[in-house]
Amino acid sequence: MTTLCFCLFAHKLMSQSDTLLTFSVFQQQIETLSDSARFERLYDYSVNALNQSKYPEAALATNGMLKIAQDANNQILIGRTYMAMGNMERNQNNPTKAISDYLKAQSIFSSVGEYRRQLRALQRIEGVYISLRDLEKAQYYCEQALTIARQQKLELEIANIYNDLASIEDIRKKYNQALHYNELALRIYQSLKEEDSYTVSLFNRAIILKNSGQYRQSADIYQQCLKAAKEKQDVELEGMIYINLPNTLLLLNQLNEAEEYIRMALTWANSQSKSPPYYQNIYETLTAIYEKRGQFQQAFQYQKLSMVYRDSVMNAEKSRQLIETETRFQTREKQLHIERLDEDNLRQRQQLAWLTGGAILLTFLLGIMLLQYRTIRRVNGKLAETNQTLSDANERINKQSGQLKQLMRELHHRVKNNLAIVSSLLYLQSNRLEDENAVRAVREGQQRVEAMSLIHQQLYQTDNVTRVNMQTYIDELVRGLMQSFNHQDNFNLQLNVAPIDLDVELAVPLGLILNELTTNAFKHAYKGIDTPSLSISLWKEDQLYLEIKDNGPGMDVSQWQKPSRSFGKRLITSLTKQAGGRLEISGENGTRFLLILPVPEKKAILTPETEPA
Known part of the structure; x- marks a missing residue:
């Protein structure tokens, strides 16, 4: 993991969201408030909607915010609105649109002298580029933010930016430079007596030291962070240390101590009802411990558990992407439906004018045709019902046949991918072994896995999924x-x-x-x-x-x-x-x-x- 992953819990923004009202009901509640109060309520509503992945509601809220801000010609509120829009686009995996909104926000904040808000916008842009692994652009925006922070003498923001630069250099594996930036951030946090930020930055330092191969120093700093977390009763930081410290101890060959801490991590994850990625990391560490001990049967059991949780993460990500896609589709459908309703209303008003003039003449004819119409309608209804039944049955059969074939391809693809992962793990494990016989045995196991993987690769690449x-x-x-x-x-x-x-x-x-x-x-x-x-x-x-x-x-x-x-x-x-x-x-x-x-x-x-x- 990179340092960036572990900066997230420092912000402590993850809280349970309240049940979200429908936007129409929410609008009725705030319609009598002042413009500034309505803006703040809309902002809170958009954040709550994003936390619950309800993007149409978040979009309606940000549109309302933008209208209030533009009507009042309030540049700060306009900038805040673009920040909220950028957050929404980033959550929906639209990095290009997110960066565009963040750039608009930082330009507005710069023009009105809101430097702290401008720095936050630049850091959001940098965060998007880090997630895209475009480190050159991420560093460019970091350095731009650092220049502004230094000009305005914003010490806390300078320290935060140093941490971002440390994350970038850690990803690049330039560990000396990463440690240098981290040291600069630590000094500022210490001088400002920002104890929480200092401890989190120290935790990041332990990760960088581990990545750079300085295992003993990394373990010592983890222990220092653990002591501070226990004193402050920071359960979240304490759990993250339990997860990460065993990786360093494993490299120091302190297997018993590594197992002791990773089992503490498991207890912590159970007590906090953590999501699958935490359990995946825990069981991967247990797998490595038992592999190093030579207890391969137990290692295999833990590896199976880690793969179960890894699949849960992949399935959750696919479900999230499916929900996002469906939500965007529903939003477009609602807009098209509204446009169609407007067209229908106009057409109906025109038809009503013509029908009013001909209603008297048609009344007599309608009475005569009523019985015939009912008979025809009853027959047509039965025919339509029969045709629809046949059409639905044919459609289901065709769909199920295609789905079955696709599922078989997906199954073979998944098996091939899993075997490829096992092969990669065996290759990585062989690189860590020093005994030539052990290396040879692991490499031979890798070749056997690749022989099976080749079969499943053929099956999902052809129309014949069983031969x-x-x-x-x-x-x-x-x-x-x-x-x-x-x-x-x-x-x-x-x-x-x-x-x-x-x-x-x-x-x-x-x-x-x-x-x-x-x-x-x-x-x-x-x-x-x-x-x-x-x-x-x-x-x-x-x-x-x-x-x-x-x-x-x-x-x-x-x-x-x-x-x-x-x-x-x-x-x-x-x-x-x-x-x-x-x-x-x-x-x-x-x-x-x-x-x-x-x-x-x-x-x-x-x-x-x-x-x-």
Whole structure:
């Protein structure tokens, strides 16, 4: 995490919002108030609406604020309105519009000498650019704000801006510069006796020190912050320290102490009813602790919990975006509906004038037509109802069919992404290990995960979401392994793969077995071989056959058949048994593995136009 993430709780603005009245009811309540009082009430209403993600109500409130401010020609109120509009656009993920509103606000505040408000507007702009990771522009607006704060001798604002600059440099990994800015902010807070701001800035310093590799100093400052938080009974800061301190202790290899604090964090999160991101961080830390201890079963359990909470965060974010999109759509629909109503009213008034003149003449004819009209209407109603029923049924069937196919693609995409995350985690973990055997074991695990990920990648990229094209899959898998083991030059690769589509239930174990045998060949078969060669064949007759041959020195078949602690050998044996097949091995003129699997017709489809190799 960057320092910026942990500056948020310093503002202590997160409070429960009151139940929001409808805007029409709210307008009635404030219509007798003075303009200035109505403006302040509208401002509070817009903030409350934003907290509850009710953007149409927030937009109505800010429009009301702008009208009052413009009618009074009050520049400060106009500037405050643009600030509120910028906040609303930022909450709806419209950074360009948010920056535009903030720029208007800061220009107005500058013109009337409201320097503190101008600085807040510049810092909001900087915050948007930081969230977009456009650090150059973020720094530009920080420095612009710092110049104004220095000119006006606004010491507290100068310290706040130093903290922002420290966040930017921390994201850039320029830790010495980040620590320098943080030190400047600490000095000012201390001189102004701003104890809360000082403690939060000190907390940020501990994070920067951890990021820069100064773990001992980071841990000491965390303890200093924890002592201050307990003295002030600042439960929020205390909990954040419990979450972050274990990461530093983990790097110091103080595993027991790290676990003690992260379990305090878990107790704190439960007592405060915290949101899923807190639990995700806690369980990720517990995973790392138990991995470092070598207790991989427990680490795996905690990793599963962290992934559950990570999925909750992703789902919540998707739900929020869906609500925002739906809200904007409803707002546009309401505006269009109002315009249509105005047009309808005008058209109805014109029609009424014509109908009044012809009403007397039509009265007699209407009486005669009434019975016929009722009969026709009854018949038409039944026909319309029947047609609508059929139309709805067809639409539901088509929609459900499309949704099912899309859900399968999404499922395979999600599985592929999750496997990619697991692969990345294994790669990162291997970089942190020093034991070569451990690194090799983790890297081999990563290759197995990538072999499974490749299957799910194929499934969501094609129209067939249940079967894997083995020609494409084997080609991509083997060439990826060749690249990993640097066997791209002067290497004779022969792929004779029949155009077979396998059910994913069989494709996964077959892919893992192929991955293990091919990896074994690349690792052991070609030492001292001038022209290495590898032949892989897959065909289907009465059964499914997979053959892997190399031109290495061969192997002792009796040695292979002996019990072994090799994970790869046990994995091959287990998967072969699970698939109901058998493995034949020959060690003459190189090593040859022949995997024979009984395959029901429904699990393996051979394209009829091409004969198998």
